[in-house]
Amino acid sequence: MSRTPARPRDRRLSTALVAMGLLLVFLLLVGCGKDPPSPRPNVVVVLLDTVRADALTDGPHRAETPFLDKLRAGSVAFINTRSTSSWTAPATASLFTSLYPNEHGVIQGFVAHRKTMEIMKNRGDAALELNALPGNIATLPERMKADGYRTFGIAANINLGPEIGFSRGFDKFTRLDDATADIMVDSVAAWDPARTTGDEPYFLYVHLNDAHSPYIAHQPWYRSARDDSVADARSRYLSEISFIDGQLSRLADLLDLSRRGLLVIVSDHGEEFFEHGRMGHLPSLHAELNDVVFLVHGPRVGVLPATRPEPVSLIDVMPTVLDLVHLPHAEPSSGLSLAALCRGDDGASALVRKLNERTLFAHRLENMLHGRSLWSAMRGPWKLIQDEQNRSFFYDRERDSREQLPESRTEDPVGAGLEPALAEFRSRPLLGRGNEIRIPLDKKLSKQLKSLGYVR
Numbered sequence: 147m148s149r150t151p152a153r154p155r156d157r158r159l160s161t162a163l164v165a166m167g168l169l170l171v172f173l174l175l176v177g178c179g180k181d182p183p184s185p186r187p188n189v190v191v192v193l194l195d196t197v198r199a200d201a202l203t204d205g206p207h208r209a210e211t212p213f214l215d216k217l218r219a220g221s222v223a224f225i226n227t228r229s230t231s232s233w234t235a236p237a238t239a240s241l242f243t244s245l246y247p248n249e250h251g252v253i254q255g256f257v258a259h260r261k262t263m264e265i266m267k268n269r270g271d272a273a274l275e276l277n278a279l280p281g282n283i284a285t286l287p288e289r290m291k292a293d294g295y296r297t298f299g300i301a302a303n304i305n306l307g308p309e310i311g312f313s314r315g316f317d318k319f320t321r322l323d324d325a326t327a328d329i330m331v332d333s334v335a336a337w338d339p340a341r342t343t344g345d346e347p348y349f350l351y352v353h354l355n356d357a358h359s360p361y362i363a364h365q366p367w368y369r370s371a372r373d374d375s376v377a378d379a380r381s382r383y384l385s386e387i388s389f390i391d392g393q394l395s396r397l398a399d400l401l402d403l404s405r406r407g408l409l410v411i412v413s414d415h416g417e418e419f420f421e422h423g424r425m426g427h428l429p430s431l432h433a434e435l436n437d438v439v440f441l442v443h444g445p446r447v448g449v450l451p452a453t454r455p456e457p458v459s460l461i462d463v464m465p466t467v468l469d470l471v472h473l474p475h476a477e478p479s480s481g482l483s484l485a486a487l488c489r490g491d492d493g494a495s496a497l498v499r500k501l502n503e504r505t506l507f508a509h510r511l512e513n514m515l516h517g518r519s520l521w522s523a524m525r526g527p528w529k530l531i532q533d534e535q536n537r538s539f540f541y542d543r544e545r546d547s548r549e550q551l552p553e554s555r556t557e558d559p560v561g562a563g564l565e566p567a568l569a570e571f572r573s574r575p576l577l578g579r580g581n582e583i584r585i586p587l588d589k590k591l592s593k594q595l596k597s598l599g600y601v602r
């Protein structure tokens with residue numbers, strides 16, 4: 147039986163049906179091969195108060211930190227990171243705003259002057275005058291929250307409180323003054339941000355204060371040095387850092403960070419053990435106080451392990467975090483995003499040039515009553531410190547990494563250029579004015595400040 151040949155109209159119809167079928171198969175194949183949209187990464191920033199950079203890296207005074215060593219091997223380690231100050235309030239405010247202390251205005255914090263303490267003793271009515279973060283400057287948690295993150299913060303340092311504005315932008319914020327790292331991690335575990343937030347991403351800020359004085363001797367790391375009080379204090383200090391290390395390991399397991407998000411570990415400032423004649427973190431901007439820790443760990447967001455020698459600062463942390471999770475850069479900002487370096491991008495060489503040519507700064511209020519300050523400027527191997535009498539001291543850190551050989555002037559063009567750069571920096575205006583706050587200085591607060599060494 148012969149078949150009737152298809153008429154042209156039927157042929158057109160069948161061709162169209164075949165084409166539609168092929169398109170359907172193609173769409174199905176493409177659709178099947180595509181992963182479901184991946185959840186946005188969680189972001190955890192841990193600040194290790196008072197941990198000097200060299201306590202984790204080199205030299206004879208290094209803490210035992212097996213967890214951080216392993217983490218570091220899988221992270222971008224910025225080995226030349228500078229603080230913007232040498233104590234908690236201004237440095238952490240720089241972390242939260244990407245601005246320098248003379249731009250965000252938090253220079254005072256919970257430091258009491260001896261004179262104020264004497265007045266309190268005699269009259270019982272003294273108060274601390276603090277400056278708060280200006281309301282018009284968005285903080286890191288505020289940025290994360292605005293972009294859909296659930297935000298959690300926990301801090302063990304008295305400066306990190308709502309009085310100064312550090313609780314702004316957090317859905318949940320707790321300050322547990324002087325709580326040890328095990329208690330802090332227990333508190334995070336009780337919050338269980340991963341369960342609480344479900345599919346929503348979260349931002350968690352943890353501020354650990356263990357390495358701050360008074361130092362507790364932790365076994366098995368503490369080595370008694372009864373005949374040498376400084377060596378003994380240093381051993382207790384390093385044992386605190388080893389203790390933190392174990393708790394960080396617990397925290398990382400708890401949050402499943404390697405797989406699920408971005409972990410940033412920083413310190414706000416270091417600690418002096420008589421490198422420049424004193425102990426603690428009294429007014430000074432030398433290396434043992436100004437050089438800090440900065441690790442970025444995030445295989446989930448494309449961070450490739452590397453050791454980076456470029457000079458960077460706490461002002462760069464916020465832009466880097468935002469960039470790595472694809473949130474827009476915040477303005478105003480004095481920092482730069484280091485995301486290209488973290489991801490090992492091809493275009494990172496332009497950023498490296500910029501970082502090497504940039505001047506970094508730091509500020510420390512020296513005397514509250516007289517408003518005197520210390521300032522520093524750093525570029526390449528050169529560092530300039532101007533003391534409270536505006537005297538300049540230059541250090542060539544290539545041959546004097548511990549800053550023991552001050553020079554009153556230098557012929558080196560990079561070093562000499564720091565003086566005009568610092569003069570320009572010192573004239574920068576505040577970018578907002580925070581509320582001035584008076585906190586009654588009662589006996590409890592006074593005792594707490596004394597135990598932290600926050601009285602001078």
Ligand SMILES: [Zn+2]
Binds near residue numbers: 195196235
């Ligand atoms: Zn601190």
